[in-house]
Amino acid sequence: MSSQISQVPAISPVSIKERTGSINTSEIISVLKGELTALHIKQAFSTEVAEEITTNFIGSSGLRERKDGVPGQYVGASHYRKDAATYFADAENARPYVDALFKNLVDPVRAVFGALKRELHNQGIELRLARSEHGQANVCRGLSWSGTGTFSLDPHDDVAQVLRAGDDYELSAVAHNTVAALNLYPSMPEQGGNLKLWSHKPTVADRISQGVETTGYPYSAAYLEAVPYREFELKTGDIALIDGGFVHGVTGQSGDGKRRLVLNCFFGFARPDLVLWWT
Numbered sequence: 001m002s003s004q005i006s007q008v009p010a011i012s013p014v015s016i017k018e019r020t021g022s023i024n025t026s027e028i029i030s031v032l033k034g035e036l037t038a039l040h041i042k043q044a045f046s047t048e049v050a051e052e053i054t055t056n057f058i059g060s061s062g063l064r065e066r067k068d069g070v071p072g073q074y075v076g077a078s079h080y081r082k083d084a085a086t087y088f089a090d091a092e093n094a095r096p097y098v099d100a101l102f103k104n105l106v107d108p109v110r111a112v113f114g115a116l117k118r119e120l121h122n123q124g125i126e127l128r129l130a131r132s133e134h135g136q137a138n139v140c141r142g143l144s145w146s147g148t149g150t151f152s153l154d155p156h157d158d159v160a161q162v163l164r165a166g167d168d169y170e171l172s173a174v175a176h177n178t179v180a181a182l183n184l185y186p187s188m189p190e191q192g193g194n195l196k197l198w199s200h201k202p203t204v205a206d207r208i209s210q211g212v213e214t215t216g217y218p219y220s221a222a223y224l225e226a227v228p229y230r231e232f233e234l235k236t237g238d239i240a241l242i243d244g245g246f247v248h249g250v251t252g253q254s255g256d257g258k259r260r261l262v263l264n265c266f267f268g269f270a271r272p273d274l275v276l277w278w279t
């Protein structure tokens, strides 16, 4: 009976804020503390900066095809399905390519990181990149999803991959707190590519019932059928910050062939006085 029960997804309440302007640190901290589920800031950074990052991504000699079962192209490193040694080595190798996405720009990812570091420092909390003896995380990774059909990135949660990270990862401690996922959009297609967020925060039992215990990916349409959701209509220059524990995905894309590019990273409390940041 109990496995049956866990197959019916519980509805978790969501608190959402959408506005135009600049992201601020009190809103970011609200997401970190689990008070806000999703924050969508429209026109959060300039189209000039967005275009330059997109041009750098498309022309990058570090652009690769994902080979871990998630269709997409990327610049940077992902800890998804990797042990710490592999992830941090990948991050070190990818760093020049990640840095080259921004060249000489005053970029919006480092701006968020810097402002948050300053504010948390004032509160006696350290913010830093996750690290190990093998190296250090990068500030972000660039991703262009290429799934075809209903979703270009299937519904998933970002916590399973952190939970299974293991003891050699200092960031595994974050899985017991909010895993905040920061997404910045330097390029969006004409149609679709929206971020869809379901009112459901899976438990370990839920993941086991869906066969996604270690990945959190992908949740089936049937499982999510009765769950309410919100869809964020994203445009170039927008930022979406979400509690990555909630199931989310990216809708299918169409249009004039303009590609969708997201700069993504994760962060969360590892201890009351330490927030870690990684990709």
Ligand SMILES: O=C(O)CCC(=O)C(=O)O
Pocket (backbone or CB within 6 Å): 143, 153, 158, 181, 183, 195, 248, 249, 250, 262, 264
């Ligand atoms: O591309 C997006 O909007 C979301 C990306 C995401 O969910 C992820 O990288 O885990």
Ligand SMILES: [Fe+2]
Pocket (backbone or CB within 6 Å): 156, 157, 158, 181, 244, 248
């Ligand atoms: Fe995600």
